[in-house]
Amino acid sequence: MKMNLEIRPILSALLRSKTGAILVAIQVAISLAILVNAVYIVNQRLAVVARPSGVAAENEVFSVGIDNRKLDDHAAQIAMQKQDEATMRAVPGVASVIRSSQSPLSRSGSTTSIALERKQTSASAHVSYYMTGDSAIKHWGLKLVEGRDFNPGEYLEIDQSSSKEFVDVVIITKALSQKLFPGEASAIGKTIYFGLGDDAEATRVIGVVERLQTHGANKGSKGEESVILPIRMSNNPYAIFSVRTETGQRDKVMKDVDVALRAASAAPIIVKTRSMEDDRRKRYRADNGLAWMLIAVCVLLLLVTASGIVGISSLWVTQRRKHIGVRRALGARRIDILRYFVTENLMITSFGIGCGLALAIALNQLLVSKLELTKLPTPYLLGGSVIFWILGIIAVVGPAARAASISPATATRST
Amino acid sequence: MLKYYFLLGLRSLRRNPALTALMILTLAVGVAASVSTLTILHVMSGDPIPHKSNRLFTPVLDNGATKGYVPGAKPGDTQLSYTDAMNLLASKQGERRAALYGVEMAIEPARKDLGAMSSAGSAASSDFFAMLDTPFLYGQAWNADSDTKAEDVVVLGRSLSEKLFGNSNPVGQSLVMIGHQFKIVGVLDTWEPSPRFYRASDAFGVYDQFFIPFSTAIRHEITHDGGMSCSGGATKPGWQGRLESECTWLSFWFELKSPSQRQDLQAYLDNYAKEQYKLGRFQRQAKNQLFNVMEWLEEAKVVGNDNRLSAWLAFGFLLLCLVNTVGLLLAKFSVRASEVGVRRALGASRREIFTQFLIESSVIGLVGGVLGLLMAFGALALIAMQSKELTVVAHMDWEMLALTFVMSICAAILAGLFPTWRACQVTPAIQLKSQ
Numbered sequence: 001m002k003m004n005l006e007i008r009p010i011l012s013a014l015l016r017s018k019t020g021a022i023l024v025a026i027q028v029a030i031s032l033a034i035l036v037n038a039v040y041i042v043n044q045r046l047a048v049v050a051r052p053s054g055v056a057a058e059n060e061v062f063s064v065g066i067d068n069r070k071l072d073d074h075a076a077q078i079a080m081q082k083q084d085e086a087t088m089r090a091v092p093g094v095a096s097v098i099r100s101s102q103s104p105l106s107r108s109g110s111t112t113s114i115a116l117e118r119k120q121t122s123a124s125a126h127v128s129y130y131m132t133g134d135s136a137i138k139h140w141g142l143k144l145v146e147g148r149d150f151n152p153g154e155y156l157e158i159d160q161s162s163s164k165e166f167v168d169v170v171i172i173t174k175a176l177s178q179k180l181f182p183g184e185a186s187a188i189g190k191t192i193y194f195g196l197g198d199d200a201e202a203t204r205v206i207g208v209v210e211r212l213q214t215h216g217a218n219k220g221s222k223g224e225e226s227v228i229l230p231i232r233m234s235n236n237p238y239a240i241f242s243v244r245t246e247t248g249q250r251d252k253v254m255k256d257v258d259v260a261l262r263a264a265s266a267a268p269i270i271v272k273t274r275s276m277e278d279d280r281r282k283r284y285r286a287d288n289g290l291a292w293m294l295i296a297v298c299v300l301l302l303l304v305t306a307s308g309i310v311g312i313s314s315l316w317v318t319q320r321r322k323h324i325g326v327r328r329a330l331g332a333r334r335i336d337i338l339r340y341f342v343t344e345n346l347m348i349t350s351f352g353i354g355c356g357l358a359l360a361i362a363l364n365q366l367l368v369s370k371l372e373l374t375k376l377p378t379p380y381l382l383g384g385s386v387i388f389w390i391l392g393i394i395a396v397v398g399p400a401a402r403a404a405s406i407s408p409a410t411a412t413r414s415t
Numbered sequence: 416m417l418k419y420y421f422l423l424g425l426r427s428l429r430r431n432p433a434l435t436a437l438m439i440l441t442l443a444v445g446v447a448a449s450v451s452t453l454t455i456l457h458v459m460s461g462d463p464i465p466h467k468s469n470r471l472f473t474p475v476l477d478n479g480a481t482k483g484y485v486p487g488a489k490p491g492d493t494q495l496s497y498t499d500a501m502n503l504l505a506s507k508q509g510e511r512r513a514a515l516y517g518v519e520m521a522i523e524p525a526r527k528d529l530g531a532m533s534s535a536g537s538a539a540s541s542d543f544f545a546m547l548d549t550p551f552l553y554g555q556a557w558n559a560d561s562d563t564k565a566e567d568v569v570v571l572g573r574s575l576s577e578k579l580f581g582n583s584n585p586v587g588q589s590l591v592m593i594g595h596q597f598k599i600v601g602v603l604d605t606w607e608p609s610p611r612f613y614r615a616s617d618a619f620g621v622y623d624q625f626f627i628p629f630s631t632a633i634r635h636e637i638t639h640d641g642g643m644s645c646s647g648g649a650t651k652p653g654w655q656g657r658l659e660s661e662c663t664w665l666s667f668w669f670e671l672k673s674p675s676q677r678q679d680l681q682a683y684l685d686n687y688a689k690e691q692y693k694l695g696r697f698q699r700q701a702k703n704q705l706f707n708v709m710e711w712l713e714e715a716k717v718v719g720n721d722n723r724l725s726a727w728l729a730f731g732f733l734l735l736c737l738v739n740t741v742g743l744l745l746a747k748f749s750v751r752a753s754e755v756g757v758r759r760a761l762g763a764s765r766r767e768i769f770t771q772f773l774i775e776s777s778v779i780g781l782v783g784g785v786l787g788l789l790m791a792f793g794a795l796a797l798i799a800m801q802s803k804e805l806t807v808v809a810h811m812d813w814e815m816l817a818l819t820f821v822m823s824i825c826a827a828i829l830a831g832l833f834p835t836w837r838a839c840q841v842t843p844a845i846q847l848k849s850q
Contacts, residue, residue, distance in 0.1 A: 019745065019837070024742065033731075268531035270533045286721060294728070297729075301735065304444070304735055305735070307739065308738070311739075311742055311746050314746065370723075
């Protein structure tokens with residue numbers, strides 16, 4: 001009841017000197033609008049960064065690229081690859097090694113178009129494809145949800161420069177299976193075509209893995225549309241392998257593998273090792289960078305807004321010393337003075353929050369139209385409002401306490 | 416009198432130190448945020464070759480298959496196929512023509528202590544150097560003859576040259592690259608166009624360490640370091656298959672004598688596309704496009720949305736800081752109503768009061784601006800420390816710096832106007848009476 005009685009005099013006092021109140025309200029509105037949108041973007045980015053790649057224990061996996069080999073004939077190259085694998089397996093701490101044309105998140109790899117029928121004129125999906133010389137499921141610890149892994153006899157050795165030979169069987173990811181065969185119980189046994197038209201290669205799906213991110217780890221479900229092919233390729237000057245190490249030994253093993261490979265080669269070769277952790281960090285660097293920048297901006301926003309409220313409230317306290325003294329002399333308690341300032345501040349921030357919500361939605365609309373963002377969910381608006389109410393109260397408590405401590409005797413003094 | 420007001424302004428910084436510090440800090444943070452994001456945006460979207468950016472053109476042709484083609488749709492790739500690049504090189508259009516693609520090559524230095532390394536560069540036809548006005552430290556570009564004979568020659572970038580040969584002039588020596596002896600014909604001085612517009616992908620990647628003739632790279636079958644799109648029908652296996660295919664993986668630039676010749680070049684391209692259509696290629700009959708450097712940066716989306724977002728945010732933030740400063744200045748000035756009353760009673764005109772307070776708020780703006788600038792330097796240094804790629808981007812541009820600095824002081828003065836006007840409204844009689 002008392003609250004209601006107070007609101008009217010506070011409002012009429014506010015309407016007499018609007019400037020300060022409007023300035024505070026504008027600050028609250030601007031920072032609420034920016035904060036809500038920024039937090040939303042941060043959450044979206046961090047959700048993208050947190051997606052699993054499908055590879056188990058990523059911290060124990062690294063990739064090795066070998067370059068500057070004189071390329072002999074097909075058979076010699078395949079033998080060389082196998083010899084390199086043996087060299088790496090012999091390094092202490094190495095758990096497994098496979099030849100794989102690319103690794104997840106590495107941002108370097110190949111995509112191809114996939115169709116469900118030969119007569120199709122446009123692709124059903126564009127997928128990232130892993131050509132592996134041994135079981136990627138075992139090596140990367142992928143979770144097989146349907147079907148089976150490749151049999152040893154299904155792995156082919158293909159000369160990229162002269163042969164058009166292709167495999168008969170593939171393993172796809174669950175995301176791809178859902179995209180190609182929506183609503184169907186199983187993708188096992190289905191035929192998919194690599195490429196379009198008469199030259200397209202028909203393959204049969206024999207297995208589905210729960211998840212394997214593409215080399216680019218694109219946003220959305222596209223980031224998991226990958227296929228695994230049982231192919232070992234020759235005639236690519238740059239051979240890539242993936243190595244898994246025993247727990248906790250990755251950094252040491254990475255150095256040892258490098259040394260072992262160089263020592264095993266007569267001619268100088270270039271060995272590049274890169275941990276999956278590093279690949280992940282590089283892939284998401286922009287997202288992480290933006291997220292941290294936005295978080296920093298949000299903290300600064302709150303600080304600046306709080307300082308604005310403190311500044312203006314202090315001004316009011318100074319201006320109204322006499323008025324407060326009179327009220328105190330007429331019987332108002334300290335708590336009444338405190339409540340006056342807090343209520344006043346709540347009214348101003350509420351007005352600011354109201355404007356801020358409209359501004360936040362408008363800003364979000366702008367971002368949706370210009371920067372391909374999605375629509376802001378309501379909880380963010382509510383959460384933002386609560387934050388500013390609390391911030392307003394915290395900021396005003398100091399000056400209000402100072403006001404409450406003004407002695408009633410002030411009323412009797414002339415200054 | 417102005418000097419006196421200025422000194423008064425400086426002195427008043429000490430009065431009410433908490434409030435003043437808050438004001439200056441707020442302004443400084445706002446200025447720092449906007450200066451640093453604007454600098455990044457400016458460098459990223461800046462003109463990398465201002466004196467001829469409107470005379471350099473890159474063509475985009477659509478050689479995709481008609482299957483699944485929706486008329487009017489954008490071409491799948493903005494690069495060219497080998498067939499088209501060779502035809503355009505031979506076209507005699509414009510002053511100069513250059514085809515190029517990114518390559519990564521193994522280098523075996525003569526110095527045994529260095530070991531084999533791999534390095535990124537460009538394979539380009541000889542006009543490239545004159546077209547982009549690359550500065551030479553030693554030697555010169557190879558000539559068109561080396562192009563035709565596909566000779567093993569190389570122009571080194573300055574950093575690679577210094578890494579391999581120290582500060583000596585390596586022109587005339589040879590370098591083992593991918594197992595072949597390449598003769599060094601020239602060394603570029605530091606040349607870092609930002610963004611690196613001339614190749615389609617990776618505009619802020621590492622700068623090219625070396626350049627070899629386009630024809631030589633083709634002869635050695637050096638694969639491209641970058642994207643390739645193969646939407647146009649079947650491809651045969653092997654290198655020859657790639658050269659004959661409709662796969663697009665090459666960049667191409669024309670230099671024209673004047674921007675006005677654009678129409679002629681466009682007409683030539685349209686004509687070329689028609690001819691190719693008759694020959695059974697370019698079945699989509701899509702529109703052929705030409706982009707000059709700045710249009711190309713826009714088309715290739717060199718400035719990411721994230722950077723625009725940051726810049727907008729920084730401006731929103733600066734706006735907030737300004738509103739905050741208005742409030743704080745108002746607080747600062749209002750407690751001085753009695754001082755104004757006395758001065759007015761002693762004969763100061765409103766105009767004089769206005770000048771005094773405006774100068775005082777400018778002093779705050781100046782201090783906040785300088786502090787903000789220092790903070791921006793710090794922020795950019797911090798960003799540069801984060802990654803090599805951003806070092807290229809985050810170097811300060813003095814012109815830009817001066818502009819943002821002036822802007823921030825203007826903003827502070829603007830913020831000071833309203834409180835100053837309010838300060839002038841003091842009626843001396845009432846002020847004096849209440850004393």
